[in-house]
Amino acid sequence: MIAMAILTRPKLLIADEPTTALDVSVQAQILELLAELKQELNMGMLFITHNLNIVKRLADRVAVMHDGNIVETGECQSLFAAPQHPYTKQLLDAIPSGDPVALPQPTQTLLEVKDLSVKFPIRKGILRRTVGYNAIVNQLNFTLRHGESLGLVGESGSGKSTTGLALLRLLPSQGEIWFEGTPLHQLNLKQLQPYRSQIQVVFQDPYSALNPRLNVQQIIAEGLQVHQKLSAQEREQRVISAMTEVGLDPETRHRYPTEFSGGQRQRIAIARALILEPRLLILDEPTSSLDRSVQAQILALLKKLQQRYQLTYLFISHDLQVVRSLCHQVMVMRNGKVIEHGDCAEVFARPAQDYTRQLLAFADTP
Template structure:
């Protein structure tokens, strides 16, 4: 094999911070990628994997600067290239799919304009030819009625469709290398599989090599031939995917694999007392007004949903994006109005017109998906927790302070964190604050909406263990909304599966996971592989042979 046979070579690369000469966020990283090869880069948040990926095409923030080493693409030293030459390389030969398409797509440009831009910059195609190429790739990535969607803006697409647009944009010029940075983090299991299978299929067709950056180990193990494990800026282990999974050599790799969710113990709530919360035939309609005559249209988001949660029980709500999970959670918390049906708390109907209203609002708390947007950025953590005790004004100041200190310690933080602002904390710490805010008033019922979806695997494991411990200690019931089936399998006692605003299946966790009755449930469980533990490591496995995902989601 010749010196330049590899497509990409990274040799002892070091990245530092401009104003801190001694600091290193990537240390002596070395690896190669062959033409057409699929390589995974895994590690916790803050390990340096995204900076390493972005530095390949010079897209790291201006404060991050090279401190040594080299990056060679097809024998050319990228670090010696001018900004103009790098711009010609990006898109044409190296494409990139970013983690959050809503922030990487231009909100002021139509999808058609954004897809046409790389063709205008990198090709000499006529306007008619460009349009033909765009329509062909949009149809290829599964955008329905592509001609009608060219004038739409990013906000008019779902999360999965936006990620398909990003993939179409990256693959339009058939690059030799595609860098995908957490391409499916916010997507549900079925959409994840659709997007990943599509990305792999397009890459194979075009002979494109893939660098897949993720903290999702089952996904990386499923699609990559080699895996590199990154910790604190260093690649601590690398090799064939099966070898690393079956017999990890590095302690950090073993720690990552040990943090993967595993099925929790069986708990029985049969014959328990009256449910703490019960929902009967609940419906939610979204009404929109448009046109000069302000005509109204009505869309049913929830259709006659019924479920119950017993005291101390954890009920998981799962389903694809748009199935109505979050709508149901917000409706139960009275954060959105309902159209029909009723909500019962301790067997009594709840409405703003009866005496149960205030008691229910105090005893029903919610943990939101993104703590950064749900915690007031102007308030210290102390004030955020204090506001959760607003209705207990008669309590002495010293008692309130004791409860605040106790709550912050219970979620694994320290008293010094009370005087910090949300932006001064990590994602995992902010989620702990959100949990502390929800339990400080000692509620009977907590709704957790995708409470760990944005966390990497080790922080996720810590937060899940924390939730389980707090739930045992305080005895609150929990409605746990999630698209991560591994997390549900670890935490839930019962599982409720939703599709298009209706419940298609519900039952004990082990029954639903092991013997699903609905084809839709089976497809959800089959969409993403799992890692089964062995004596020395883990191995890739599937729950079932999945039915056609596209047909189930149609």
């Protein structure tokens, strides 16, 4: 995409959120490339982003927009050091901070994973015969307790999302998955059905995760129709309760996803998962496509729900600041393998691996 944009050697390059879906190491490479091209081609660059770390690293001047208006503009360093407008201060204060929710006592094991591996066949020849396997996840081991959060971090392609899909039994895998003492890896689809409601997932993109043909009530109630025998009135009351829980107006339940903002859509996705009263939530990059202020709201919501219901989170992310604020444990993956795993505060303060130190340096965590 960058090659296409610079082919005619433009005087101005407009970069609209070019690094939003990228992990921190790839993001750093793209930023370095853009800085080099800007200098080499002597071009101006208008960089549109909600990531304040990128602004601090890349920009000479900053313009802050709110409701279609520029509310503050100035030199980058001075604006970050002494913001004048309340909205700018709100954005800077929205950088993820704070500590994870305190673990309930006593704690019991909810999920135990032993030697989890996911391999995809390599097929060649006219008959597409399997000649080998590509290991996406290799010998993963971890334990999650009730009310605990585990952050799964690493580069794109490191196997984070594949791990989540394997735990949901949506991908074939090897190894053992124990959920409250039940061996999920030994169950067939029919036997697995009662456990589906106990393990729910919230996806990265709030725009593609919701069916645009269904209204909000139908989207949130869909799981109830599969897992519980309730009347239409009972389902509607559960939807109203779930929407209130995540900070949505129940009066909007007959609207469609296109009528909501990205943050509101993510709240709808969380309500859809929560309505089944799960014990484990797999959160796959749930805040990466949101701006900092909305991200802070979703993060605060997740903490509140975890504290209230003792939810357990597997939080997949490349945003290390969010992981530090939410998670008790952190697991660093690279090329399908865990290279570092431990208490989140300890790993962030004293990383043992060079790769972890590199990720932290790229993320510019406080």
